[in-house]
Amino acid sequence: MISVEKTSRAGRPRAIPDPAPDLTAREQILDAAAALFVTQGFGSTSTRAIAEAVGIRQASLYYHFAGKDDILAELLERTVRPSAELAAQLQQRAGTDPAAAATALYELAHADAALLASAPHNVGSLYLIPEVRDQRFDEFRSQRAGLQAVYGRLGRIAGNRTHDEMSEAVLGALLIQVVEVVIPLRRADEPPVDPAAVAAAVLRIVGLG
C-alpha cells in the first residue's frame, strides 16, 4: 500500500493531473512492476496486476506511466544511465593514454557492476527479451550502446594484446558482458560478487594483470 502525503492536495479532483506527482507512488509502481516482470514475465504482467500489487487503481497507474512499456523503459534506463554518464566523463579524462584508460576501465567496470548489483529485482535479466526491441526502448538501447562503445574504446587503448584479435565493437560487447555477470549470479541466488573482482576480470580480458 502507498503511504501518500495527502494533506497538501485534499479535495483536489482526481481527474486533474497533479503538477508535482507523488514520487513515492511512482517509485512504488516501478518497484512492484519490476518484481512482477522478473517473476511472472513481462508479457504475462498486466498494468492491472501492477496497480493491484501497489494497492492503487489502474487509472492512477496511468497517471504516472503511459503503460507497462513505459515502466520497463524507466527501469532499464536506470540500470544504464549512471554508468553511461560516468563512462563519458572517464573517457574524456583518460584521453589516449593507455595507463589512464586502464584506470578508467577499472573504475567504470567497478561502478557498473555495483549499479547492476543494486538494480531493483535484478531487472537487468530483462535486457534480452524481445519486447525491448520496440522503439519505446530506443533511449535505453542507445545509452547501453554508448556505454558498450566506451568499454570497447577504453579497452582498445588500455589493452596490449587485443588489437588484432577482435574489433573494438566486439571487445566492447565482451567487456560489458563480463560486467553483466552480476545479473545471472543474482538470478541464481549466488552470494554477491565483489565489483572489484569483476573489474579485475575486465582488465585481464584486455591483457592487463
Place this chain on the structure above:
Amino acid sequence: MISVEKTSRAGRPRAIPDPAPDLTAREQILDAAAALFVTQGFGSTSTRAIAEAVGIRQASLYYHFAGKDDILAELLERTVRPSAELAAQLQQRAGTDPAAAATALYELAHADAALLASAPHNVGSLYLIPEVRDQRFDEFRSQRAGLQAVYGRLGRIAGNRTHDEMSEAVLGALLIQVVEVVIPLRRADEPPVDPAAVAAAVLRIVGLG
C-alpha cells in the same frame, strides 16, 4: 508448411499416436516456436500460434509436445547438452594438470561458443526469462549448472592468478558468461564473433595470455 512423408501411414486414424513420429514435423515445430519465442516473447506465444506457423493443427502439435514449456525446454537443452557432454569428457581427460586444463578450457569455450552461434533463432537469449525457473526446466538448468561447474574447475586448475580473488562457482559463472557473449552479439545483428577469440578471452580471464 510441413513436407511430411505420408506414404507409410496413409489411412491410419489420426487419433492413434504414431509410434515413430515424423522427425521433420517435430523439428519444424521447434524451429517455428523458437522464432516466435524470440520475436514475440515466450509469454505472448500460444501453442495455437506455433501450430499455425507450422501449418498444422494444434492437436498435432500436442502429439509431439506436452505444451510450449516442453518445446522451450527442448530448445534450451539443445543449446547446452553437447557442451555439457564435451565438458565432462574434457574434465576427465585433463585431470589436475594445469596445462591440460588450459587446453581443455580453450577447447570447451571454442565448441560452446560455436554451438551458441548456431542455436536456432538465438534461443539462448531466453536463458534468463522467469518462466525458465519452472521445474519443467530442471534438466536444462541442471545441465547448464554442470557445464558452469566444469568451467570453474578447469579455470581454477588452469589459472595462476584467480584462486584468491573469487570462488570456483563465481569463476565458472564468469567464464560461461564470456562464452555467452555470442548471444547479445547475435541479438544486436553484429557480425559473427570468432569462437577462437571468445576462447582466448576465457583464457585471459584466468590469467593466461
